[in-house]
Amino acid sequence: MAKQTFDSFDDIDGVILQALAENPRIPYSEITDTLSEMGYEMSPEGVRYRVDKIIDLTTVFFLVDPQTVSWEILRVAVSTKDTENSKREAFDFLCEQPFWHVSRGVGTYDLYAVGSLPSLREVDELVTRVREAECISKVEYIVVTGRNQDMTQYLNMDYLPTLEEE
Numbered sequence: 001m002a003k004q005t006f007d008s009f010d011d012i013d014g015v016i017l018q019a020l021a022e023n024p025r026i027p028y029s030e031i032t033d034t035l036s037e038m039g040y041e042m043s044p045e046g047v048r049y050r051v052d053k054i055i056d057l058t059t060v061f062f063l064v065d066p067q068t069v070s071w072e073i074l075r076v077a078v079s080t081k082d083t084e085n086s087k088r089e090a091f092d093f094l095c096e097q098p099f100w101h102v103s104r105g106v107g108t109y110d111l112y113a114v115g116s117l118p119s120l121r122e123v124d125e126l127v128t129r130v131r132e133a134e135c136i137s138k139v140e141y142i143v144v145t146g147r148n149q150d151m152t153q154y155l156n157m158d159y160l161p162t163l164e165e166e
Helices: 011-022 028-037 044-057 086-096 120-132
Strands: 072-080 101-104 111-117 136-144
Touching (some): 011 044, 086 101
């Protein structure tokens, strides 16, 4: 089944997502109270409807702290060769490797990937495999040794359009 598109994502959706990120079991009535304090009128049924719509847009993403399980986080940035199909080939190649996130876009690099591996030896083997791929011209990487994770910044309300802007 095709994913449904969301015509607009507004402040109310952001408040709902932030509340659910802080406490996935929060009652809809508490979210309604929070919205009311912010000047939005919505019933618990309306919140439930919005949550159902938001769930259609999201992916479940459980991250284990790799340091706790003694795994290494590998992040690679890849430039591809200047051939007709190199970007597609490199993307497909990375998707076949043990990366749990592979993305392509516009910027300094053509592709970006993140994986978790149980040892530095396996990190080294994977980086070597990526470097040796025919369609790839350059690989830069980092093995993460520390990180800050602030999910409140994931959906920073300052960057969402306000209802007045629409």
